[in-house]
Amino acid sequence: MSRSIVRQSKFRHVFGQAVKADQGYDDIRVSKVTWDSSFCAVNPKFLAVIVESSGGGAFLVLPLSKMGRVDKNYPLVVGHSGPVLDIDWCPHSDNILASCSEDTTAMVWQIPDHTPSRPISEPIVVLEGHSKRVGIITWHPTARNILLTAGSDNLIIIWNVGTGEPLITMDDHPDLIYNVSWNYNGSLFCTTCKDRRLRVCDPRKSEVVAERLAPHEGIRPMRAIFTKEGNIFTTGFTRMSQRELGLWDPTNFEEPIALLELDTSNGVLLPFYDPDTNIVYLSGKGDSSIRYFEITEEPPYVHYISTFSSKEPQRGMGFMPKRGMDVSKCEIARLYKLHERKCEPIMMTVPRKSDLFQDDLYPDTAGPDPALEPEEWMDGRDADPILVSMRDGYVPPKSRELKVAKKNVLDTRPATRRSMSAVDGSSLPPQLLEKLVEEIQNLKATVLSQEKRICDLENKLSKYTNGTV
Template sequence: MSRSIVRQSKFRHVFGQTVKADQCYDDIRVSKVTWDSSFCAVNPKFLAVIVESSGGGAFLVLPLSKTGRVDKNYPLVIGHAGPVLDIDWCPHDDNILASCSEDCTTMVWQIPDHILIRPISDPIVVLEGHSKRVGIVSWHPTARNILLTAGSDNLIIIWNVGTGEPLTSMDDHPDLIYSISWNRNGSLFCTTCKDRRLRVCDPRKREVVAERLAPHEGIRPMRAIFTRDGNIFTTGFTRMSQRELGLWDPTNFEEPISLLELDTSNGVLLPYYDADANMVYLCGKGDSSIRYFEITDEPPYVHYLSTYSSKEPQRGMGFMPKRGVDVSKCEIARLYKLHDKKCEPITMTVPRKLLERLLEEIQNLKATVLSQEKRICDLENKLSQYSNGTA
């Protein structure tokens, strides 16, 4: 009887766990700027946190191994004339980071592998093209040296970082852009905007190819991310200010695939997506919990898995790329929770037997793909022989 009630899932038993106190990063003055950014970016080498600083904007970059108390005189990355609003590590080079600021500029930085002994103040390139503050920066997922920025001038610019020149720009948004997410191969990106529209944009055509008015009826900020299947996962608010989740097919925006009310909290939900597991981690600003969901092709399509709870609320969050997690410890995800004055890693792990089964499934899938590729190659050779009249 219980089998028919409890949904079978590989990730039903994923659980979150904080690391020991000596593995946290303490005495970090996290920025108090009122901007719905994550304030944190992490990759397999470094942790970067936007911090309070006088006389401009700055952020802190630490090697992941440098845990414990951070010296108050530890060198910062400085250069912006106004507060830093967003940062993003390059997916193709773990030493390259982009930052954007209220000073209307975006800067790209080269971070050395060694521990800093003096501040970094010289970016490798400065990108100037926005007339108002730049609030979003996002690297292209597959193409090198391609960076997207969005500003309060409602303009989206895609840059060639190698030359420092804009490749293209879009001015289709009449109001403030809340979030931007590339799809998996970078051919499209989706945006949410203060005008309450969810848009899908084709940067090569420089046009909006699909849009939906009010995927969430509330007026508070929305977020949207592409899933690996090409659908769009959204977070927002109902008309009664309840937090809400949605899953949408951009080829048919009329009805949602799934729409789920969550709770009555007022913190904006920041979604972090794991494409390998098809899981979404929801971190609300000001919340003390992280909820995680699995997206499947079975109704109700967005399945609640569990909640990690702690005592202190989060100011922001960083999400480690999958290549940076420790699979030897059955870790499938790692988040970096920002408190007022520290950063606390949270590991998401699965039982070892489940991990072994997942690895076995991956190996079987790889073997199937290789077999199919060999079959395709054989068929192409036969076709070539017939075309040349040698068969």
């Protein structure tokens, strides 16, 4: 018997199971735009799906609990003037979502906990800097308010969404960028491009630090993601148009750690990676299956686990962060499969007889608190995600309402991080201090004028009631 069959791993048996029919989301008009993004984003509170819409771009945001048939008049998030191409939930606030569109802009939205009575049309921040459509959007994994966008103008822009300003612009790609993936602590990101190169970029140095021509020999689009250990997992095509997986060490791009041929389907494989278990889930557009592999340090390094198959092909796929798992059911992953008219959650579980908390399945996972402020990250600091225990499950916090006067603040800082008494004017940048003073003066003037108006109205009212008028 070969060693691969008796491989010791707690994830040798991972079973995929679709939820019951009444636990899905029906009557969703999933977007028909031919763009290789996942069209779906989920977090422990909400499900967001890019949908068909006339006269612009829109997406639907549903509370996870709102299962069943979706009312055709359910309010959408509208605001883009062209089709929405990609969406991504902020890892540090379950109510903040970023979107990008063919209209060349990216937008950041605050989603309320309650069901809105009308479409949401006012973003918190509009990010304008690309000259062509923006097809990729992804949040920094550990720094607050840092967002990356990539457009068909071959530019990558990194924004501070708290101020609405671009921090870094990179123009190292001569052709269309297929995908971008941050590494575990957000110090680097990797990209795949139409010029068939896989690049590793250091954004704060604005340079490409490593690259490999044609990690897959085919000319079809590639995808690449960083693993927790710092290797790069790729999906692409062989010269004979077979789908292929690769695992690479970015410090030595000469030879792959592993290269594995899959099948002859033509859908681009979208990889979804779980850093806690080192399992990667592959879903191809137009496929009706999800394959999953465990990445280890022993040969053959990429171990096939199993395949979940269903009858209908998928239009897109969402991947739930570990915080959203049901630990009582030994659930280690949940994917949200988009059909033509519905979204179907698929649970990945490891069968265990005990109903106690399984420590080995749930190491501490990335929590919702950012590890760095934008200024610290820009100054060159790196930090791994702040981890939280899954022992008692995870309860999403209530939304912190954002009061944004201008494009200046994306979220209120938690009181535990820094009390108000600890903030003094001397620690603020001069420009921000001037802006705050100006806003306070404007507010004072507004309050005074309103007080005068109220007094005048009260005087008029008293004359009416006294019969003098």
